[in-house]
Amino acid sequence: MFIINCPFCGEREQSEFKAGGEAHIVRPKQPTELSDDQWAEYLFMRKNIKGVQFERWNHAHGCRKWFNMVRDTSNDKIKAVYKMGEKPPVE
Amino acid sequence: MTKNLRVKSGKFIDETYRISFKFNGSTYYGFKGDTLSSALLANDVHLVGRSFKYHRPRGIMTAGSEEPNAIVQLHDNSSRTEPNVRATEVEIYEGLEASSQNCWPSVKFDIGGINNFLSPLLPAGFYYKTFMWPASFWEKYEYFIRRSAGLGKSPTEPDPDIYEHKYIHCDVLVVGSGISGVLAAKTAAKNGFKTLLVDEKPYLGGSTIYQKTDYFKINNQTSSSWLEKEINEIKKLKNLEIKIRTSVAAYHGYNFLLARENLTDHLPIDQRKNKIRHRLLKIRAKKVITATGSIERPMIFDNNDRPGILLSSAIKSYADFFGVATGEKNILLTNNDSAYETAISLIQKGINVEAIIDNREEVESKLLYEVEKNNIKIFKGFTVINTFGYKRINKISIKKLSKDGQKVVGSRINLSCDCLGISGGWTPAVHLFTQSGGKLKFREEDQVFIPNIYSSDQLSIGSCNGDFTLDEILINAPKSLKDFLNINNTEYDNLDIVSSTNKSKRNIWLLPSDKVLGKTKSFVDYQNDATAKDIKLALREGFRSIEHVKRYTTTGMGTDQGKLGNMHALGIISETAGAKMGELGTTTFRPPYTPLTFGTIVGRNVGEYFDIIRKTPIHNWHVEHHAKFENVGQWKRAWYYPKENENMHQAVQRESKAARESAGILDASTLGKIDIQGTDASEFLNRVYTNAWSKLAIGKCRYGLMLNEDGMVYDDGVTTRLGENHYIMTTTTGGAANVMSKLEDYLQTEWPELDVYLTSVTDHFATVSVCGPNSKKIISKVIPDLDLSDESFPHMSFKDAKIGKINCRVMRISFTGELSYEINIQANYAKSVWEKCIECGKDFDITPYGTETMHLLRAEKGFIIVGQDTDATMTPIDLQMDWIVSKKKYDFIGKRSLYRSDTIREDRKQLVGLLTENPDEVLEEGAQIVANVDKSPIEMLGHVTSSYYSPNLKKSIALGVVKGGKNMMGQKLIIPMEKKNINVTVADPVFLDKENKRLNA
């Protein structure tokens, strides 16, 4: 069970958090202009990387804020956490 | 009568405290401090069970948690009986009853033993190969497999014991209290670290605590007396908490560990009352030191599994610690110096050692010389090739090993014995280390896997780190502790150490025999009866991956997870396949290290504490009025209110009629409520609902449908505009939390520019819903100064009002199709308002109704319930709710998905009404819908989602989803049931009052 450093609250147990899938998938501003394939790319396609992955997490049983996390899925090491809208740390 | 094999024991056994216990129905005696296995061995009982596949007689093999054979069932009592308990870990207590598992009718005469003679027919993968075909026979095979499998019996009554969970936070956790664990705990605690020391055994000190020879000394004392003083000192340390009988089950990432503290299993039953039996410790440690020791390896040769064959270290432990001789004619087989330590202990205790068979040729060993001095015959360069004796070993055959160790040469020598100790060297107990994500490396010189790369702030010391001898431990552990704890020195930096072990070892994974392998039974995994032959067969059949060989042969898949034999399996694979051990890797050791009881896992979360129960503020009224309740998520909702002898159907019919003919009252407090404020609140609603919200006037209500981004219906409910920038949204009861999360997600991540604030107010407000043609009259009595005229207070509008001093929000909205008012009040006033409505409704025979009637009434109107009439595959178009999807809005959640090639298919399942040919026939929800039963395979068109008998329409009505249903109006379809086919006609889903006249009645 991880210890996650919520950017708003500090270190908390993983059981307080909810994982929210891959980060930095921006909802298209003009969905109606997209082809079925382009929309499907946004809607369904996820990388599911073994290694360093950018993820969304929510401090559901805490401040309820969403934030981003860089995690190595092969060993669960959390490399960074940062607020929504902030640039991911360069890898 | 059985023999007494008790010899002079140390101070660990209290010979003044005699305890009687039962094993397989016979009464035996032991002493306080005995385990079930030591007490049985003291009574000369070796045969304790039968093996899993061949039902071979098996005896106690070890003295610890790695025991593969002595697996017993405790108690006959139907609530406390417990299977799969290791006799080596059971501390005896007055009244203990235990019996052998996996034997029928008795351990001495076992019918399954016939499998032993059939063993040529039971090779590796036997079950996979034999029981696969024909598939239809599986059920029959399964019955016999399960019957003979013999994994003990589970209790048939609820567990009477109490369990609990506890969180522990510490700076340093030390796992294992052997010599290295004790010095680690003392060093950490004395340097200011808040330290926790745990050990699975009931005492501290590991195997050093009974090491009493001059061959192992520290500062001029025997290692045991030196350690004893250390233990006495650490017991006084304030910074150190010590927990015995505490076994670490799992080591997760970020130094989170689970341990089981056993508090009462060693007490007589009558002293356990009202005490916590097991405690699951959830430990978060800043640093972890694993000092989990090592497990002695058995050796693999023909018939290496007979009762009376034990690990050499176990024989030493029984003699030194428990004062029990495991035999009167002992022989030891070894490939290293450990067996000589055992021999010296036995000699000291006056227990006869007949001979030692050493795989090694001439070695310079002080321990060996000491044994030789006692005129004990040592066969150097020999090995055991076979053993004899069915229920107890009585003879062994030995032969000289060839130079390369691949063959045996010379003539066979037979030696009689009643106990054979085997020592194949030591395997570091790296289970916890690997669970934590650590990576091992293989050390060629003594063929062991040792910790290499740590994945957390952790240190392995002592023999679990591959330091097997006293000098290695005492030199290396303090060094690595200094680095790990970042301290300059320890008390142990300048110890005067005497250690006499010669480290040489002649490792042969599979000892040679004069028979061909196919004719031998050389067990690698005792518990699962996997032999060397099985592993070689798996390799011949093409299995290469260690993980595959494990599953095919079931090696390491017993409750002991192959603690003894896994390394030999790897070794045999390595030798046979010509692969390097280090490259093969090990199989994954999974938690728990030793089995946990279910009670430990669930702790206090049993019965009514299993999950949270949510009750509305009106709950007690429902209870007082004999409501039956149904669970909706965590909520208890009034389901129906039976009168006298009414059954559910009768009550629901009565409640439904009353609501339509006069007045009904429903507790709708469980509906999710979200308060939405901010200058962009209207825009926000535009984006999350399918319909338009900007033009909704203040004081008006609107029904909304919320989709997922994939276009499928997610939730629905009525939202009311309370002010220019203020709305209150209602959600389904079950969907409330998810809707809140989803809205927060979009606000925080996609649309952070919107000025919108969300507050969940589900529990703050209660909702009393009064419906029916007389509802207006009742509300006018409840709130006399509220103008209820249609002009001032039309359908789908809201007003603030006061009931006495209580502020309330009254909405005129309807989920039943009747004229209907919902009063929202602060939750703690809800019961009085409810009672006032009942009081004011008396003249109109106001009838409380529950969720079942609510469902019936809305079905008459064709209103959907999200989650019942929809699953995650229904679009609003599929629901024939095109009217609610705005064509004008540029975007909303899910809009783009509504015209994907898949969602615009005409033949998707669509919601329709269904009327049965026989108006009294009520369909079953979930029943399949077809068009044609004559042509097979029958095409399934859909299923029934809601179905009721409508007392108001006096006929059966149903909703269902049917492929292309929208264009099938009036068509006949069939519901095929087990005993008959029911004819139905596709109808409009709105069955009652299509013109909505009743809303304004």
Ligand SMILES: [Zn+2]
């Ligand atoms: Zn937080």
